[in-house]
Amino acid sequence: MAFALALVATPALADSNLPAAKWANEQLPDPRQEAEARTLMLTLRCIVCQGQSIADSDAELAGDMRAMVRTRIAAGEKPEAIRQWLIERYGQWVSYKPLVEPMTWPLWLAPLVLLGLGAFLARGRFRRHR
Incomplete structure (x- = not known):
């Protein structure tokens, strides 16, 4: 009985209890930068969900990726440079815009x-x- 309960409860333990990254669910104060970040996030695939963009996904990793995109955009990095970095890290599959x-x-x-x-x-x- 305890084993069956452990199997059922295992997916509930998949996400951590840590708070979300600062920019995971918050918009940037500059509307132009937020628009750039949002446009880029819509073209990046969530590694966990696979069928959703990181803008639409509720997965913890997608939140981390959103925070990373917003942080880099706020620092002045160009969206295409961020896309290339993510492609180098996760492979071409992460982009909805294949080369x-x-x-x-x-x-x-x-x-x-x-x-x-x-x-x-x-x-x-x-x-x-x-």
């Missing part, structure tokens, strides 16, 4: 190829019905 490079060309070309194939198939189908 166009030989490794990602198939991802960029696949929609065009599929649209072309769809148009070709639709054209053939319409010709048969005439």
Whole structure:
């Protein structure tokens, strides 16, 4: 019985009891800097949630990433430099804006190829019905 309770309670212990970082849930006093930070946060993927941006995620790590973004923006760092630092640290996957490079060309070309194939198939189908 105690083992079953321990298994159920384990997810509740996943987050720490530490308070959130200063800028995790607070906006910057400068509206221009906050807008820059918010725009950047919407393009960064939460490492824990995977389907949410760090702006939308409630995960503790996302809060730490929001605080880091806001702190660096407040210090005058450019958003693209912050993005590059996060990509170096967590990999290209952290960014919702993948780079166009030989490794990602198939991802960029696949929609065009599929649209072309769809148009070709639709054209053939319409010709048969005439």
